[in-house]
Each structure stands twice: as structure tokens, then as C-alpha cells.
Amino acid sequence: MSRRTQLFAALALAVSVTCGKSPTVPTPGNTPQVQTNTITITASGANPRNVQIALGTRVLFINNDTRSHNMTSDPHPDHNECPDINQVGFLAPGQSRETGNMVDLRTCGFHDHDNPSQANLTGQIVTK
Numbered sequence: 001m002s003r004r005t006q007l008f009a010a011l012a013l014a015v016s017v018t019c020g021k022s023p024t025v026p027t028p029g030n031t032p033q034v035q036t037n038t039i040t041i042t043a044s045g046a047n048p049r050n051v052q053i054a055l056g057t058r059v060l061f062i063n064n065d066t067r068s069h070n071m072t073s074d075p076h077p078d079h080n081e082c083p084d085i086n087q088v089g090f091l092a093p094g095q096s097r098e099t100g101n102m103v104d105l106r107t108c109g110f111h112d113h114d115n116p117s118q119a120n121l122t123g124q125i126v127t128k
């Protein structure tokens with residue numbers, strides 16, 4: 001490779017890295033899927049936001065934030081996709097609560113009903 005080619009390659013790489021960085025907020029679909037039945041909420045949002053659980057088990061939501069959250073099923077504001085999630089509902093700081101048994105094979109979206117447009121408080125539960 002000539003020095004000129006090398007320089008060009010480096011420049012092209014730099015440009016593609018810069019342009020490849022999307023400024024959009026990550027959606028649950030592109031966050032890594034984690035096998036766990038526990039989702040913890042802090043000031044930076046829900047974590048993990050994309051969980052896989054065994055069919056028939058529940059998910060525990062823990063509010064470790066200093067403000068309350070209201071975890072409900074998608075879609076907002078009807079919450080009728082996976083009603084089992086609505087059992088979590090309002091969580092004061094320090095509170096935790098489980099979903100109902102997730103008995104259907106499916107993907108369930110959730111969000112904080114009091115902050116419905118805050119992407120880092122949205123996520124999905126996939127039963128397997």
C-alpha cells in the first residue's frame with residue numbers, strides 16, 4: 001500500500017466512524033439482550049432494557065432511583081399488550097415489585113407511564 005493509499009484509507013475510516021455514530025437514543029431492540037428476571041431502575045434508566053426470561057416466570061422491577069416510576073405495558077397509554085407488566089405499576093424510590101407470570105411466548109414492551117417518551121425507561125421482555 002502506498003503512503004497515499006494508506007492516508008486515504010485512514011481518512012475514509014475516520015469519516016465512516018464519524019458518520020456511523022447515530023445521534024438517536026438507543027431503542028430496546030439494539031441494546032444487548034440479557035438473560036435475567038431483574039430490571040433495576042436508576043437515574044440513568046432501566047437496566048437491562050432488553051431481557052429474556054423463561055416462559056411462565058416473572059420480572060422483578062427495582063426502583064433504585066431517587067424519584068418514582070410507573071412501569072406499565074406498551075402501548076402507551078392503553079397498556080394492553082402484556083397486562084401482566086401492569087402489576088408492577090407505581091414504584092416509589094426504593095420500592096420493587098414483580099410482574100405477573102409471563103405465560104405467553106412473545107415480546108412485551110414496557111415503559112414508564114409517567115415518562116412515556118423517555119427512551120431509557122423503555123424496554124422489552126422476551127419470553128422463551
Ligand SMILES: [Cu+2]
Pocket residue numbers: 072075076077078079111112113114116
Ligand atoms: Cu403509559
